[in-house]
Amino acid sequence: MGMLSWLRRRRLDDVDLQDEIQSHLRLDVDERIARGDDPATARREALHDLGDVARVKDDARRTWTPRWLERLHDLADDVRYAVRSLTAQPGFALAVVGVLTLGIGANAAVFTMLKGIAFTPLAGVDRSDRLVVVHGETSSGRELRVSYPDYTHLRDHTDAFADLFGSGLATVTLGEGRSARQAWAELVTGNYFSALGVRPQLGRTLQPSDEVAPGAHPVAVISDAYWRRDLGANPDVIGTTIEINNYPLTIVGVADATFHGTIVSYDVDLFVPVMMAPQILVTGQPTMLAERGTGVVFPQGFLAPGVTREAAAARIDAAWATLSADRPITDAAQRLRLAPFWRSPTGAQTFILPTLGVLTIMGVFVLLVACANIAGLVLVRGVARRGELAVRLAIGATRARIVRLLVLENLVLAVPGTVFGITLALRGIPLLIAYADQLAAPQHVFFNTAVDGVVIAFAVLVACGSALVFGFVPALQNSRIDLVSVINEDASTRGAARGRLRSSLVVAQVAVSLLLLVGAGLASRSVDAARRADPGFDMRQVTAVETDVRQAGYDEARGRVFYRKLLDAARADRGVEVATLAAETPLGLLDSGARRVEIQGYEPRKGEDLALLWNTVGPDYFTTLRIALVAGRGFDDRDDEGAAQVAVVNATLAGRFWGGADNALGKRVRLGDDEWRTVVGVAADVKYSRINEAPRPYLYVPFFQAYRPRMVLQTKGSGAVESLVDQARANIASVDADVPVLSARSLAQATRGAFIFFDLAATMLLVFGAAGMLLAAMGTYGLVSYNVKQRTREIGIRMALGASALSVVRAFLGGGLRLGVAGAALGAAAALGLAQLLGSALFGVSPTDVPSFARALAVVLITVIMATLIPAWRASRTDPLRALRHQ
């Protein structure tokens, strides 16, 4: 019988039976009246004779329905009963739903992020978690791109991959003239789209025929996001031309709407054939695609059927050996590595995963506190329901049935908790991403964080798991009712076991909340430390206005003239103390390209990785950023193309290779195949990419001796930095109105990216910590105050016998404190262990940071004391007479 027809039929049967019983009743009443009874009596007696109408219906129904449906119906009855008894206590239900919402929401959010990074990192690509990435590795463990010749060899001579494609991220300038902006492009091989299974929504994708000869394929496929955002979803876009780093490319297609490229968190704007790398890369060289020493792409792909990652890694090693036997290279990668996509050396995986790991752990703890909390509520409520449960047992309900009912009640609560939790995650994640997007402007970020079946299944699983955990043990406890004691209404003999459970719940909550608080404390202290940390330069009242003269069609000679005029104009401005140029701004989050360096007097070991980060900077750079000079001088206007070639090194480089700053002056260094330069100054170390980076060697060369078309104008003045930025922008326009301003902001804003992950992680840790603390406080208060309430009678007796209010309070406080201290000790021990895991996410704080622990301990103990004192104080003010009458 179909479920629906059964239900309909059942309804009809019910109505019919009701009619029939009504008619029975009428006939009976009529006959009684006919016999001479008065109508009221007749009706009463007839009803009496009729017996239990509900049972009639039940029995009659049972006749018609299969057994399993009846079971289901019992279950539905239980659910209905659970809902009814829960709505009778809305406070309890609301508290549990609220707590669950928080716990599940936090976990669903973290899980969604984790999923977006590790499990389904790429939108629009099936099984993207199974992708593997090949990257080069230097002897010092630096991860490098793979050269184009090496990539083609791997693609054509190993059978470990289903289809090995290559991709490399490039920051490019899109458009021309003043409307130009920065964008993210992926340089991809011809099989990129087919290997990923991404189709075009318009035109075509890139194909192997777009990977034939260097420089011969001036085409691009644009992303759906770029097409909609910048081109208004123009359907006639195919065949039009866009300028990438001042090089015209023809748009041949728009990628599928779901696809956002393969660089996690970067919302890629366009895809360009790797063959165009020499033309469109700022560092592009005509022969770069033929050199084994120049990394271009990260080869990626799915493993061929039946090939394990280990086997694939072995084949890559073999390929490397063949390649190196043919054409050895000395100054780049020393071997190839294979990594699963979640450990990809490119994209967000590099900086987000450690943070997410910490957040996952915190999320689990929040849920644990939530569970302990709800278990406490359920337990307390169970005590209040002893009477009802005892009656149910007495009229023959089995213990199993009662446990089932109680667990069911928890599941009923889990449903809204899950729904609200998922809603919370759904609302919260876009906020986080919008925040990140704002920081990334003018580029965009994208995370594949759509809440899908997997996330919902996860949330439901978590919810049901928690419902069972927090519901089952107390339910078991509650179902163990001593009928005699209940009937005697004797509160004092009831369950020592229940008391123990209650105590252990308090201890557990205190412990876990201490853990969360320590985590939150460490996180906030590390953010403070990061903010207060000396990055080695002064970012106050300094601008960072980026421009690229190629967009206005300048060659090097005109570019040099432009920048000289720009510097003069900026210096002449009122309120500007000093102005300079720089190719890179410090604290840029990601390392900009390193270059091979030769150092006088230092013979690199075979295969040593001597590629260093470097920067091209204008005159007065060190003055503008207040970077201290340890020895020698900084660059000034003398260091132009006609003067001797010079360089400034940082203190770490001087110390490591020449044994100190003073020895460094006069020594020589060489970048790549440039001329040798004489070191004229040693600058103090700066945090070049991240605030928590280790000291590393670094090299500065003067702008007019190492021209680059794309530079950042940096001015320092005394006025408001916003007006300095506006002035700098005006300077550029005054020199040539056709030269675009790629970005205009203060240096402080430009460095925010380096702090964002600290900020995000710390904010979430703080939220988790606060949530856990709130939950634990609520839970402890509830359990302790319930305990006090249960002993009202005892308090009454004591006070009637002359005990002072103080002694009553003291007695309870002692008990509460004992539990609090036990929990705190347990929590502190666990926190000591777990804080080590936080290490990677911390900065400037030891995992055993005393202030963090002390603060957390203080908060926890104060909470416990308050949660004990308030109800105890209330109890001590009870009127003894009323207390005695209480039960």
Next chain:
Amino acid sequence: MTLQSSRADARTELLHGTLDMLILRTLQWGPHHGYAIAQTLRAQSSEVLQVEAGSLYPALQRLAKKGWVTAKWGQTEANQRAKFYSITAEGKRQLARETSRWTQLVDAIARVMSPGAAPASKE
């Protein structure tokens, strides 16, 4: 009607079976509504058998399900709406079977209870 299965089952089966038989019997002389069936049983048993609605209506449902009776809404003499049950051909056969089994059972019990005595009746 077996007595070999578990006690509780056998008891309910015995009761059900017996009530079923009694209901079929009252319907032998024409359709009756539920109330009339209850009244008839009470009157004919000299007020000994008081069939509650809680037993009567489930029994009627059971009989209807087995196809031994059919039900139809109609009017009583006093013009009240009521559901009338009538026995089917299959119901009549069932009644005959039940009756003979009942007689055998009663005879058997009688023989056990008063050994040596002549069988109470023989139809």
